[in-house]
Amino acid sequence: xxxxxxxxxxxxxxxxxxxxxxxxxxxxxxxxxxxxxxxxxxxxxxxxxxxxxxxxxxxxxxxxxxxxxxxxxxxxxxxxxxxxxxxxxxxxxxxxxxxxxxxxxxxxxxxxxxxxxxxxxxxxxxxxxxxxxxxxxxxxxxxxxxxxxxxxxxxxxxxxxxxxxxxxxxxxxxxxxxxxxxxxxxxxxxxxxxxxxxxxxxxxxxxxxxxxxxxxxxxxxxxxxxxxxxxxxxxxxxxxxxxxxxxxxxxxxxxxxxxxxxxxxxxxxxxxxxxxxxxxxxxxxxxxxxxxxxxxxxxxxxxxxxxxxxxxxxxxxxxxxxxxxxxxxxxxxxxxxxxxxxxxxxxxxxxxxxxxxxxxxxxxxxxxxxxxxxxxxxxxxxxxxxxxxxxxxxxxxxxxxxxxxxxxxxxxxxxxxxxxxxxxxxxxxxxxxxxxxxxxxxxxx
Amino acid sequence: xxxxxxxxxxxxxxxxxxxxxxxxxxxxxxxxxxxxxxxxxxxxxxxxxxxxxxxxxxxxxxxxxxxxxxxxxxxxxxxxxxxxxxxxxxxxxxxxxxxxxxxxxxxxxxxxxxxxxxxxxxxxxxxxxxxxxxxxxxxxxxxxxxxxxxxxxxxxxxxxxxxxxxxxx
Numbered sequence: 001x002x003x004x005x006x007x008x009x010x011x012x013x014x015x016x017x018x019x020x021x022x023x024x025x026x027x028x029x030x031x032x033x034x035x036x037x038x039x040x041x042x043x044x045x046x047x048x049x050x051x052x053x054x055x056x057x058x059x060x061x062x063x064x065x066x067x068x069x070x071x072x073x074x075x076x077x078x079x080x081x082x083x084x085x086x087x088x089x090x091x092x093x094x095x096x097x098x099x100x101x102x103x104x105x106x107x108x109x110x111x112x113x114x115x116x117x118x119x120x121x122x123x124x125x126x127x128x129x130x131x132x133x134x135x136x137x138x139x140x141x142x143x144x145x146x147x148x149x150x151x152x153x154x155x156x157x158x159x160x161x162x163x164x165x166x167x168x169x170x171x172x173x174x175x176x177x178x179x180x181x182x183x184x185x186x187x188x189x190x191x192x193x194x195x196x197x198x199x200x201x202x203x204x205x206x207x208x209x210x211x212x213x214x215x216x217x218x219x220x221x222x223x224x225x226x227x228x229x230x231x232x233x234x235x236x237x238x239x240x241x242x243x244x245x246x247x248x249x250x251x252x253x254x255x256x257x258x259x260x261x262x263x264x265x266x267x268x269x270x271x272x273x274x275x276x277x278x279x280x281x282x283x284x285x286x287x288x289x290x291x292x293x294x295x296x297x298x299x300x301x302x303x304x305x306x307x308x309x310x311x312x313x314x315x316x317x318x319x320x321x322x323x324x325x326x327x328x329x330x331x332x333x334x335x336x337x338x339x340x341x342x343x344x345x346x347x348x349x350x351x352x353x354x355x356x357x358x359x360x361x362x363x364x365x366x367x368x369x370x371x372x373x374x375x376x377x378x379x380x381x382x383x384x385x386x387x388x389x390x391x392x393x394x395x396x397x398x399x400x401x402x403x404x405x406x407x408x409x410x411x412x413x414x415x416x417x418x419x420x421x422x423x424x425x426x427x428x429x430x431x432x433x434x435x436x437x438x439x440x441x442x443x444x445x
Numbered sequence: 446x447x448x449x450x451x452x453x454x455x456x457x458x459x460x461x462x463x464x465x466x467x468x469x470x471x472x473x474x475x476x477x478x479x480x481x482x483x484x485x486x487x488x489x490x491x492x493x494x495x496x497x498x499x500x501x502x503x504x505x506x507x508x509x510x511x512x513x514x515x516x517x518x519x520x521x522x523x524x525x526x527x528x529x530x531x532x533x534x535x536x537x538x539x540x541x542x543x544x545x546x547x548x549x550x551x552x553x554x555x556x557x558x559x560x561x562x563x564x565x566x567x568x569x570x571x572x573x574x575x576x577x578x579x580x581x582x583x584x585x586x587x588x589x590x591x592x593x594x595x596x597x598x599x600x601x602x603x604x605x606x607x608x609x610x611x612x613x614x
Contacts, residue, residue, distance in 0.1 A: 009451060010458055051470070059546065069600060078583055081599050104471055112463045119459055123452060171453040180449035187453065213449070 020132060031403035038410045039140035042417060043118060046143025049425035050114050050152040055103030062287040064155045068106040072096055074240045083260050086237035087193035088157045106155040113163035114152020118143045120166040121389060127173045128352040129393040138392025144417035146424035147303040147381055154287050157195055162382045164191040165201050169359060172205035173212055178219040181209060185222050189229025200366055204359040264374045271376055275367040278380035279312050285377060286445040288426060295428035301377060302443060306413045311387040349397040359386030495576040497542045501565040504556050506590045507540040515580040515604045518553045526595050539604060541587045545571060551604045552576060558610040574607035
């Protein structure tokens with residue numbers, strides 16, 4: 001395939017989207033138009049907060065020393081000593097190659113994928129909920145959330161991982177034949193070449209392909225390429241770093257890393273937190289923090305409170321309602337099951353919400369099961385991305401009946417984003433003003 | 446090509462566009478002319494200001510082992526951790542030091558600096574010097590005490606000599 005037809009299709013798609021948006025704008029009531037403006041502001045502001053002065057400070061912050069020097073090592077042809085698979089560090093080395101060994105260079109992949117995640121949220125929301133409005137809501141929510149903003153501004157693995165996982169799900173929801181399955185499997189392989197925990201995306205991806213795309217069951221065998229793709233990335237990395245590139249040396253390397261991860265599980269860290277604490281952002285981390293005279297620069301991973309509280313309420317309410325329908329109201333097991341099923345998938349928005357929440361649950365489940373002593377708030381970034389997709393779809397659905405309520409909701413999300421923007425995007429701020437935002441001592445650096 | 450491939454490929458195209466846009470933006474803002482480089486960005490031939498953290502006992506306990514020589518500078522021990530023969534002059538012998546950001550570098554000439562000839566502080570102190578980078582060494586072992594074994598350095602380290610040292614007051 002040449003780039004020309006793809007570019008032409010991309011241009012056609014952009015033109016078609018613009019035409020759809022213009023038509024929708026002309027028909028929309030005032031509340032919906034105002035909501036659209038607020039959503040647009042959230043996206044533009046979100047991109048601005050990601051990109052502004054991203055190279056500052058020109059020194060390593062938080063966990064950057066674990067990843068960046070190893071990315072640099074690939075350019076020097078020496079060994080990567082980090083305990084994660086190599087793809088993220090290879091991307092860091094590309095950034096360093098383009099910009100030099102400075103803050104912009106090593107944060108370049110996180111920034112690009114951080115912006116890409118906004119577009120992915122749009123496409124995924126549109127694909128799952130069959131509504132461009134749902135896509136717009138999801139994109140705006142992801143754009144205006146500090147968890148995603150801060151991880152787009154730092155040379156760390158999690159923002160890039162989340163973006164590739166969203167990409168996997170876009171491939172899964174688009175898959176109709178073995179080709180789509182193969183592409184999804186290749187993307188899952190690339191995601192696991194960033195971080196092994198990405199393998200849990202297989203669960204929602206497979207369920208989505210079977211339920212939405214109705215792909216043939218046997219085509220799922222193509223997921224056998226996942227370890228092959230990962231091994232390919234490893235071999236490339238080993239070759240670049242001048243290490244032996246035969247299968248046995250890779251096997252020994254992987255075994256060593258698995259052992260290292262098992263050993264880490266026995267260690268503790270002052271920043272560690274359990275999975276249930278992530279749901280209420282009990283222990284967000286200020287991942288960039290510098291002082292310049294009387295002002296300070298913060299990039300906190302605290303999320304947008306309106307969004308994470310709404311997501312928690314959605315999940316809690318969904319569980320309670322399902323249990324209530326399954327246990328109350330009398331009747332046999334079939335009747336109870338039918339009532340619960342009707343609640344969950346009776347409305348058109350039910351199935352896509354369940355699928356996106358399956359993404360949330362699947363990516364959270366490993367940490368729920370392992371009850372890891374060495375786990376951190378940033379492990380919640382990928383599941384949270386899928387949670388925001390659900391929220392975007394639900395908001396778009398409710399807007400048809402209650403546009404004013406959704407206008408107020410979106411207004412609150414934007415207000416919260418404006419209030420927290422200085423401590424998400426490293427806008428100079430005095431400590432006292434920052435402490436108004438980071439109200440709990442545990443949230444502060 | 447079926448449309449199921451288009452969506453994910455469109456993401457790749459957009460990623461490339463974003464990357465290009467970011468590259469153009471930072472090229473336009475001339476970022477590389479204004480940004481600082483970290484210590485690891487030092488390259489051969491440059492002179493840097495470094496602030497090394499020391500205790501006075503470091504004079505006799507920080508060693509490196511490698512066969513490599515740079516402009517007459519070398520480790521006191523060879524790669525088999527045996528003393529190099531013939532011994533290099535003191536001001537040509539490399540020792541490992543940490544700067545205040547905990548980055549490791551190999552430097553010669555520190556203990557022959559005039560400022561370190563008098564009585565030294567009894568507590569940990571820092572010394573600020575000019576550091577001329579003459580090379581980078583990849584295969585080198587370090588030890589931080591005479592009673593320790595040599596350990597291979599995990600990263601490449603800059604090699605150079607220090608001059609014009611002062612103890613900040």
